[in-house]
Amino acid sequence: xxxxxxxxxxxxxxxxxxxxxxxxxxxxxxxxxxxxxxxxxxxxxxxxxxxxxxxxxxxxxxxxxxxxxxxxxxxxxxxxxxxxxxxxxxxxxxxxxxxxxxxxxxxxxxxxxxxxxxxxxxxxxxxxxxxxxxxxxxxxxxxxxxxxxxxxxxxxxxxxxxxxxxxxxxxxxxxxxxxxxxxxxxxxxxxxxxxxxxxxxxxxxxxxxxxxxxxxxxxxxxxxxxxxxxxxxxxxxxxxxxxxxxxxxxxxxxxxxxxxxxxxxxxxxxxxxxxxxxxxxxxxxxxxxxxxxxxxxxxxxxxxxxxxxxxxxxxxxxxxxxxxxxxxxxxxxxxxxxxxxxxxxxxxxxxxxxxxxxxxxxxxx
Amino acid sequence: xxxxxxxxxxxxxxxxxxxxxxxxxxxxxxxxxxxxxxxxxxxxxxxxxxxxxxxxxxxxxxxxxxxxxxxxxxxxxxxxxxxxxxxxxxxxxxxxxxxxxxxxxxxxxxxxxxxxxxx
Numbered sequence: 001x002x003x004x005x006x007x008x009x010x011x012x013x014x015x016x017x018x019x020x021x022x023x024x025x026x027x028x029x030x031x032x033x034x035x036x037x038x039x040x041x042x043x044x045x046x047x048x049x050x051x052x053x054x055x056x057x058x059x060x061x062x063x064x065x066x067x068x069x070x071x072x073x074x075x076x077x078x079x080x081x082x083x084x085x086x087x088x089x090x091x092x093x094x095x096x097x098x099x100x101x102x103x104x105x106x107x108x109x110x111x112x113x114x115x116x117x118x119x120x121x122x123x124x125x126x127x128x129x130x131x132x133x134x135x136x137x138x139x140x141x142x143x144x145x146x147x148x149x150x151x152x153x154x155x156x157x158x159x160x161x162x163x164x165x166x167x168x169x170x171x172x173x174x175x176x177x178x179x180x181x182x183x184x185x186x187x188x189x190x191x192x193x194x195x196x197x198x199x200x201x202x203x204x205x206x207x208x209x210x211x212x213x214x215x216x217x218x219x220x221x222x223x224x225x226x227x228x229x230x231x232x233x234x235x236x237x238x239x240x241x242x243x244x245x246x247x248x249x250x251x252x253x254x255x256x257x258x259x260x261x262x263x264x265x266x267x268x269x270x271x272x273x274x275x276x277x278x279x280x281x282x283x284x285x286x287x288x289x290x291x292x293x294x295x296x297x298x299x300x301x302x303x304x305x306x307x308x309x310x311x312x313x314x315x316x317x318x319x320x321x322x323x324x325x326x327x328x329x330x331x332x333x334x335x336x337x338x339x340x341x342x343x344x345x346x347x348x349x350x351x352x353x354x355x356x357x358x359x360x361x362x363x364x365x
Numbered sequence: 366x367x368x369x370x371x372x373x374x375x376x377x378x379x380x381x382x383x384x385x386x387x388x389x390x391x392x393x394x395x396x397x398x399x400x401x402x403x404x405x406x407x408x409x410x411x412x413x414x415x416x417x418x419x420x421x422x423x424x425x426x427x428x429x430x431x432x433x434x435x436x437x438x439x440x441x442x443x444x445x446x447x448x449x450x451x452x453x454x455x456x457x458x459x460x461x462x463x464x465x466x467x468x469x470x471x472x473x474x475x476x477x478x479x480x481x482x483x484x
Contacts (some may be wrong), residue, residue, distance in 0.1 A: 015395075030450075031421040032396045223395065223422055288399050290419045311421055312398040319399075340401075340417065 003048035004141050004198040005205055012219050020113040022049040024222055031223035035314040038187055038228055041216035042147035044208055045225060049112035052136045052195060053119060056105050059129035064098055064106055067125060067263055069247050070255040077102050080167045080184050084247040084255050085121065090267035092241040094118050095252055097184060099169055109142070109195075111237045125263065141201035145208060146191030146228075148357075149215040154181065154192050156211055161192065175200055186225065188232035188356045227311050230320060233282050233351030239293060239309045240280055240322055246271065249278040251322060251351060278305065278324050282353055283346040285319035289339040291346065297323045298336040298343060307337060313353060320353050321346070366454075367430070367470060368479035374454060375430045377470055385458040386418070386427055386449065389483055394420045397449040402438040403460055409435065411469050416459050418449060431469040433462035 002023045009016060014025030025046070027034060037043045055064060065073040070083035079100055085093040094114040099107045110118045119135055126133055145154055155162045160172050161181055169182030180195040196204055209217060226236070235241045235252045247256050248268050256268065271277050285291055291310035296303050305325030313320045323335070329348045336343040366376045372390035375382045391397065399419040409415045409429040416427035438460045442448060448457035464470060474482070 026422075027395060030396050032398075035421075227421055289401070290399055290424065292424055312419070314421070 001049075003046055004201050005046045005048065008202060008205055009046065009219070009221075014219070014221060017222070019049065019222060022112055024049060025219070027221040027223045028219045031221070031227060032314045034218050034220040034224035035227050037216065037218035038147045038189055038220060038224065039315055040148065041218070042145060042149040042153055042191075042212060043187075043218050043220035043224070044205070044212065045144040045146070045220050046141070046205070047144050047193070047225075048141040048198075048201070050142055051110045051112065051115040051118070052107055052140045052142070053110065053122065054105075054107045054134045054136065055122070055126075055131055056134075057129075057131040058104055059126070059131045060106050061100075061103050063122075063126055063129050063131055064108075066261065067122070068098060068255075069257065069262055069264075070098075071257050071260060072098055072100070073260075075100050078168050078170065080169055080182050082167075082252075082255060084241065084250075084252050085118070086247055086262075086264035086268070087121075088264055088267065090246050090248075090264040090271060091243050092237070092245060092247050092250070093121050095235055095237055095241055095255075097182075099180075099182065101171070107136075109193075113238060139198055141196050141198045143194045143196065143201065143205060143208070144185055144187075144191065145194070146185045146187040146189045146220075148190060149212075149217075150189065150191035153208070153212050153215050153217070157207060164192075174204065179204075186232075186234060187228040188234075188352060188354070189228075190357055226309075227314055230309055230311055230322070231313050231315055231353045232356065233322065233353060236309060240324075245280075245308075245324065246277065248272060249280060249324065251280045251282075253280075278326055279328055280308065280322055280324050281329055282349045282351040283321050283323055283335060283337070284316070284349050284353070285321070285337065286345040286347065288319070289337075289342070289344045290319040291321040291323075291337040291339060291344070296338045297325055298338060299327075299334070304335070315354050322351075367473035367475060369428070369430045369473060370479075370482065371428050373427060373430045375470065375473065377464070380464060380467075381436065381461050382431060382433065382464050382470065383458050383461050384415070384427075384430060386453055387479070388453050391450050391453040391457070394418055394423075394425055396421050397446045400442040400446045400449065400459070402442065403435050405435055405438060407435050409433065409462065419446075427459060429462070430473055431462070432465040434465075435460050435462050437461040 068083040310321030401417040
């Protein structure tokens, strides 16, 4: 599958790789350069492989409330909420963002790898409820514009976005069509995501790149998208959340609200009471070796878990990782990661690895 | 200079081979952020893993093109692993070894044959 922007990626020198069946740019000029562009200036990403589904009708709010670990009911119109969905047995189906236009009109944005599964899940639980569900997988594209200069840049093209607060969105006209701009993202920087009909997305992509030149804009591929999200300790489905990793075990455990009812709650409560579940933490490697997904994690010569994601942090110049372990650990606890034949020292650290919203640029000033 | 199908190069001077990865390999790997070098004095066999190149995405093994004893490693890479990207066939060399068998070198690919194999 390809997004409407594939030829644009090729013309910018993008190295195209297969991502869950999608031909996507891994990088253009290089992962580190693109990462730093987002941390210091602004980067634009094609994330059209994610899927948008609309859920409308009198039953929409109750359905989404029931499927989500996080609170959905009663939120203000124009808000976006990150949540996990789980199955009746408490397994993570996906993590996603629920956008509320009104009490009877919502849309969700889901992971590329889970598009079909999420739609089936949604249709299954919508049975006998008053809702209309439509996927917009083919007609919509999605852009992300992220970095300390993303908001001034987008305000030049869309002055209506000035003052838009985090986790809020608005719908506005562009070339005689409606597009949606939300203050959301996956990098920890200020920025927006734009939901745009595919017929307009090439035009908008080019317009943003042109207007962004004085801001130092760079096109950013999936490689830097991963290092950026990992510095923030954000989950990536298939790594920190999966069929085998329950939301209460994951870095997204904060979404689970026990004072509401949701699908999978009973199973999760039983597991919580049994204390037989795992925990995810951030670690920073003390040496130079890089902990990668699947590497075993040890403490006192006993394996306690595995690495779920790991990379070199381009901001910290240190190797960072998220680990899934059997026991409760606290900040500064020592663990070891087996990198090839060697046990390499690491310390548990609070997430995110670096502060949100570019505060790290002011460190030491 | 000779090449392998796994994208290493080796150059020989006075019986000592200098080994690195090709420009094609560094482009495929992307930004190299850490290089795990072998120990000086260790012995490697042809085709054996000798170096690990860590990119932002993954760890990649570098195989020794020939058998021999490692006599020097490129210490500059400890603080400047990006040399593998910027100068893969010069400043970004990885290790030097004394060849056990010169015929192993002769049997490697010449530049033209290697380049013809690239996609």
